[in-house]
Amino acid sequence: xxxxxxxxxxxxxxxxxxxxxxxxxxxxxxxxxxxxxxxxxxxxxxxxxxxxxxxxxxxxxxxxxxxxxxxxxxxxxxxxxxxxxxxxxxxxxxxxxxxxxxxxxxxxxxxxxxxxxxxxxxxxxxxxxxxxxxxxxxxxxxxxxxxxxxxxxxxxxxxxxxxxxxxxxxxxxxxxxxxxxxxxxxxxxxxxxxxxxxxxxxxxxxxxxxxxxxxxxxxxxxxxxxxxxxxxxxxxxxxxxxxxxxxxxxxxxxxxxxxxxxxxxxxxxxxxxxxxxxxxxxxxxxxxxxxxxxxxxxxxxxxxxxxxxxxxxxxxxxxxxxxxxxxxxxxxxxxxxxxxxxxxxxxxxxxxxxxxxxxxxxxxxxxxxxxxxxxxxxxxxxxxxxxxxxxxxxxxxxxxxxxxxxxxxxxxxxxxxxxxxxxxxxxxxxxx
Numbered sequence: 001x002x003x004x005x006x007x008x009x010x011x012x013x014x015x016x017x018x019x020x021x022x023x024x025x026x027x028x029x030x031x032x033x034x035x036x037x038x039x040x041x042x043x044x045x046x047x048x049x050x051x052x053x054x055x056x057x058x059x060x061x062x063x064x065x066x067x068x069x070x071x072x073x074x075x076x077x078x079x080x081x082x083x084x085x086x087x088x089x090x091x092x093x094x095x096x097x098x099x100x101x102x103x104x105x106x107x108x109x110x111x112x113x114x115x116x117x118x119x120x121x122x123x124x125x126x127x128x129x130x131x132x133x134x135x136x137x138x139x140x141x142x143x144x145x146x147x148x149x150x151x152x153x154x155x156x157x158x159x160x161x162x163x164x165x166x167x168x169x170x171x172x173x174x175x176x177x178x179x180x181x182x183x184x185x186x187x188x189x190x191x192x193x194x195x196x197x198x199x200x201x202x203x204x205x206x207x208x209x210x211x212x213x214x215x216x217x218x219x220x221x222x223x224x225x226x227x228x229x230x231x232x233x234x235x236x237x238x239x240x241x242x243x244x245x246x247x248x249x250x251x252x253x254x255x256x257x258x259x260x261x262x263x264x265x266x267x268x269x270x271x272x273x274x275x276x277x278x279x280x281x282x283x284x285x286x287x288x289x290x291x292x293x294x295x296x297x298x299x300x301x302x303x304x305x306x307x308x309x310x311x312x313x314x315x316x317x318x319x320x321x322x323x324x325x326x327x328x329x330x331x332x333x334x335x336x337x338x339x340x341x342x343x344x345x346x347x348x349x350x351x352x353x354x355x356x357x358x359x360x361x362x363x364x365x366x367x368x369x370x371x372x373x374x375x376x377x378x379x380x381x382x383x384x385x386x387x388x389x390x391x392x393x394x395x396x397x398x399x400x401x402x403x404x405x406x407x408x409x410x411x412x413x414x415x416x417x418x419x420x421x422x423x424x425x426x427x428x429x430x431x432x
Contacts, residue, residue, distance in 0.1 A: 021245060022245045022247045022248055024245075025244065025245050025248050026248075035425060040366075040367060040378070040379075040382060042367070042415075042418055043365070043366055043367060043379075043382045043383065043386065044382075046386055046411075047382070047385065047386060047389065050386065050389050050390060050393065051389070053393070054389070054392075054393030054396065054397075057393075057396075057397055058393070058396040058397055060396055061392070061393055061396055064266050064267065064269035064270040065270045065271075066392065066396075067266055067267075067270075068266075068267055068270045068271060068274060069392075070388050070389065070392050071274060071276075071277045072205055072274050072276055072277070072342070073342075073388055073392070074384045074385060074387070074388035075205065075276045075277065075279075075280050075338050075342075076101075076335050076338045076339050076342060076355070077335065077355060077358040077359040077362055077384055077387070078280050078362065078380055078381055078384040079280060079283060079331055079334050079335040079338060080097050080098075080101055080331060080332050080334075080335035080355070080359035081358075081359050081360075081362035081363050081366075081380030081381075081383065081384055082283060082284065082287055082331050082363075082377055082380045082381075083097060083327055083328035083329065083330065083331030083332050083335075084097060084328060084359055084360055084362070084363050084380065085287075085291075085363045085368050085375055085376070085377055085379065085380050086291075086300065086324045086325075086327040086328050086331075087169065087324050087325060087328045088304075088363055088364070088368050088369070088370065088372065088375060089291070089300050089301060089304045089324070089368070089372060089373065089374075089375055090300065090303055090304045090320075090321055090324045090372055091304045091307075091371060091372025091373065092162075092169040092321070092324070092325075092372075093169050093170055093173065093360075094158070094169065094173045094176075094325065094328050094329075095170065095173040095174050095176070095177050095356065095360075096154075096158065096173040096174075096176030096177040096179075096180055096329075097328065097329070097332040097335075097356060097359050097360075098177070098332075098351045098352065098355040098356030098359065099176075099177055099180035099181045099183075099184060099351040099352070099356075100151055100154050100155075100176075100180055100329050100332040100333065100336070100351070101151075101332045101333065101335045101336035101339055101350075101351050101355065101359075102180065102181070102184045102336060102339075102350035102351020102352065102355075103147075103150060103151070103154070103180050103183050103184055103187070103333075103336065103351070104147040104148070104150065104151045104332065104333035104334075104335075104336025104337060104339075105147075105336035105337070105339045105340040105346050105350045105351065106184050106187045106188060106346050106350055107143070107146055107147040107150055107187065108143050108144065108146075108147045108196075108201065108336070108337060108340050108346075109194045109196055109340050109345070109346035110187060110188075110194060110346070111138045111142075111143040111146060111147075112138060112140060112143050112196065112197075112198045112201065113194045113195070113196070113197075115137050115138075116137075116138060140198050140200045140201055143198075143201075144201075144337060147333055147336065147337060148330060148333045148334065148337075150333070151329045151330055151332055151333025151334075151336070152326060152329060152330050152333070154176070154180065154329045155325045155326035155327070155328060155329025155330060156322070156325075156326055156329075158172055158173060158176050158325055158329070159321065159322040159323075159324070159325030159326055159329075160322060162321065162322075162325065163318040163319075163321050163322050164318075169325075177356075180351070181351070181352070184348065184350055184351060185348055188346070188347070188348045188350075190348075192347070192348075193345045193346070193347045194345060194346050194347075195344065195345045196340050196341070196343075196344050196345055196346065201337065201340060201341050202341055202344060203275065203341070204275065204276055204279070204337065204338055204341035205274070205275075205276045205338060205341040205342045206341070207274070207275040207276075208267075208271040208272035208273060208274055208275065209272050209273040209274075209275065209278070210272060211268040211272060213272075213273070214264040214267060214268060214272055214273035215261065215264055217264075217273065217278060218257075218260040218261050218264045221256075221260050221281075222253065222256060222257045222260060224285075225253060225256055226253055229244070229249050229252075229253070232244075233246075233249070276338060276341075280381070281381075283331075283334075284377055284378060284380075284381055287377045288376065288377045288378065291376070291377055292376075296320070296323065299315050299320045300320060300324060301373055301374075302315055302373075303315060303317050303320045303321065304372030304373035304374075305372065305373030305374075306373070332359075335359070336350075336351070339351075339355075354405070357405075357408070358384070358387050358408075361383065361387060361408065361411075361412045361415075362379075362380045362381075362383035362384040362386075362387060363375065363379045363380040363383055364379075364383065364412060364415050364416060364419070365379075365382075365383035365386050365387065365411060365412060365415040366378070366379030366380055366381065366382040366383030366384075366386070366415075367379045367382070367383075367415075367419070368380070369419050369423065370416065370419060371419075371423060374423075383415075386411060387408060387411070390404070390407055390408060390411060391404050391408065394407060
């Protein structure tokens with residue numbers, strides 16, 4: 001016998017299986033916004049306002065050269081911010097990422113700055129690896145592997161302490177911040193500044209693609225997006241889930257293509273598309289896939305949303321938390337490589353200054369929640385873009401470092417207020 005409840009459930013299932021029309025999709029988007037799910041809307045509006053204000057005050061703000069420089073400058077804390085997203089999704093924090101990046105930068109710089117002297121007692125080893133010479137030049141890829149390995153071990157150590165002893169991540173990573181600052185000083189050994197002469201490492205931030213390569217890469221980006229959306233459409237249709245309307249997909253693909261090629265055109269008016277910019281965007285795509293399309297990513301959101309519920313669902317909560325801290329430190333290590341490439345040297349203050357502030361602020365300003373379980377990798381990119389644009393614009397206006405820090409703090413606090421208000425709205429609407 002069919003009950004009214006069965007009919008209601010069946011109707012809901014049938015509705016979820018059909019393809020939404022464009023108007024229904026747009027209506028559902030505005031409904032989500034009204035219920036507190038703002039997504040990237042505040043950051044997009046903020047970037048438009050920033051561009052208008054600073055371009056009005058200084059016509060150099062939107063010049064090709066300044067935009068390329070801005071993109072290169074933000075790459076360091078964007079990559080570190082990607083890692084911070086992983087711990088924020090867990091509802092945790094990592095205050096050591098600045099000096100983890102510093103350790104990575106110093107390890108790379110020290111390994112590549114001078115040859116390693118092999119003791120005569122190890123002549124057999126010298127014969128094996130260096131043709132008999134007792135002076136060994138470390139190749140760049142081995143130095144990179146060592147620096148990223150050290151960063152990964154730091155993540156394992158801090159994450160292990162947090163998960164094994166159930167310690168607050170705030171306390172452990174504050175201790176880590178002090179410890180890794182000390183490690184940077186010990187590794188430098190009072191050497192002052194060590195110059196980076198390796199052309200491969202320097203090329204990370206100082207290489208630019210020719211115009212035709214830039215447009216080819218832009219075409220690849222658009223094609224990959226279309227193929228991914230087609231895959232999503234097919235897989236969701238087969239699973240009986242609602243799918244994005246084809247006109248909306250086409251419109252989004254067109255908008256993406258216009259933005260990508262416009263950006264490449266602007267870069268080509270200067271030195272071309274920066275290699276580090278492509279690296280940052282590729283990392284964003286890979287990490288977005290990791291957090292949204294894999295089991296690890298789904299578990300990450302589940303643990304951050306409700307740790308006890310995730311545990312009861314059979315998720316290895318502590319292992320996911322440990323992996324989150326490892327990913328954070330690994331990406332901080334990658335940021336350290338970009339840091340040493342950008343500066344062209346390493347110094348005892350590597351990892352200090354505003355690096356920690358900007359790396360933590362970027363994902364929060366971009367929309368990742370401090371409460372866990374809500375956010376996306378791209379938030380670090382957009383938040384870093386806001387920070388870099390504000391800092392760059394104020395510099396062009398001749399304002400001092402103190403004023404720039406105050407305005408960055410105001411932007412960060414405003415982002416946290418928006419996050420808190422949207423969270424309360426979602427809770428009142430019954431949305432987690």
